[in-house]
Amino acid sequence: xxxxxQSPQSMFIQEGEDVSMNCTSSSIFxxxxxxxxxxxxxxxxxxxxxKAGELTSNGRLTAQFGITRKDSFLNISASIPSDVGIYFCAxxxxxxxxxxxxxxxxxxxxxxx
Amino acid sequence: DTGVSQDPRHKITKRGQxxxxxxxxxxxxxxxxxxxxxxxxxxxxxxxxQNEAQLEKSRLLSDxxxxxxxxxxxxxxxxxxxxxxxxxxxxxxxSLAGGSGLYEQYFGPGTxxxxx
Numbered sequence: 001x002x003x004x005x006q007s008p009q010s011m012f013i014q015e016g017e018d019v020s021m022n023c024t025s026s027s028i029f030x031x032x033x034x035x036x037x038x039x040x041x042x043x044x045x046x047x048x049x050x051k052a053g054e055l056t057s058n059g060r061l062t063a064q065f066g067i068t069r070k071d072s073f074l075n076i077s078a079s080i081p082s083d084v085g086i087y088f089c090a091x092x093x094x095x096x097x098x099x100x101x102x103x104x105x106x107x108x109x110x111x112x113x
Numbered sequence: 114d115t116g117v118s119q120d121p122r123h124k125i126t127k128r129g130q131x132x133x134x135x136x137x138x139x140x141x142x143x144x145x146x147x148x149x150x151x152x153x154x155x156x157x158x159x160x161x162x163q164n165e166a167q168l169e170k171s172r173l174l175s176d177x178x179x180x181x182x183x184x185x186x187x188x189x190x191x192x193x194x195x196x197x198x199x200x201x202x203x204x205x206x207x208s209l210a211g212g213s214g215l216y217e218q219y220f221g222p223g224t225x226x227x228x229x
Contacts, residue, residue, distance in 0.1 A: 004155075006155075030216075031216040033216070033217070033218075035220075040222075040223075040225075041222050041223070042117070042119075042204050042206075042220035042221050042222045042223045043156065043204075043220045044220070045217060045218070045219060045220075048216060048217050050216070088155050088156075090155070092216050099144070099146065099158075099161040099163075099168055099169050100146070100158035100161065100169065100171070101146075101148075101156070101158065101218060102158070103154075103155025103156050103157070104155055105153065105154055105155050106153075106154075106155055
């Protein structure tokens with residue numbers, strides 16, 4: 001299957017700090033998505049990206065679709081305690097794999113007040 | 114609440130028993146997906162439907178697993194002769210079947226399966 005490498009694996013930051021995380025793939029993706037998951041719940045869609053180079057914001061979150069189509073980045077500005085959770089990148093390929101998403105292993109974010 | 118719903122939220126079963134999970138997608142979504150997630154991992158694709166048709170199955174979906182979506186609305190995922198390795202969170206997601214919404218999958222809260 002297609003491998004997604006997500007880094008860092010975990011982050012411990014102070015409230016108010018900015019956060020950056022990224023995701024790289026061995027294959028080209030047509031779509032990149034970022035999700036947040038809290039304990040015992042399903043992933044919640046944060047941002048979807050459709051074009052190489054695209055930069056999209058959702059409140060304090062900003063994500064970019066890499067030019068090579070093999071990577072994506074998520075930034076969170078001015079973090080707050082409710083940002084705590086696991087952030088997953090997900091990519092969608094083409095052809096026969098059009099329906100499925102490939103997920104990274106997640107970045108665990110902890111925010112200290 | 115018009116999001117994806119799953120039932121039950123938790124299931125504990127003994128090895129060898131059969132279990133069935135249900136997923137109700139967002140009402141206007143005609144694509145429905147099943148994923149499995151184990152601790153420390155991202156969700157892994159199992160299968161998906163467009164309306165009643167099952168369009169793709171992962172190699173993870175062994176012959177003990179079967180999914181149905183008989184009327185193109187809710188779906189069921191059955192696991193026969195459960196094994197301890199089946200313990201995981203089973204996630205359902207739905208999306209539209211066209212336009213940019215095709216790629217935006219919305220997840221339910223999941224069913225946590227524990228096989229003892």
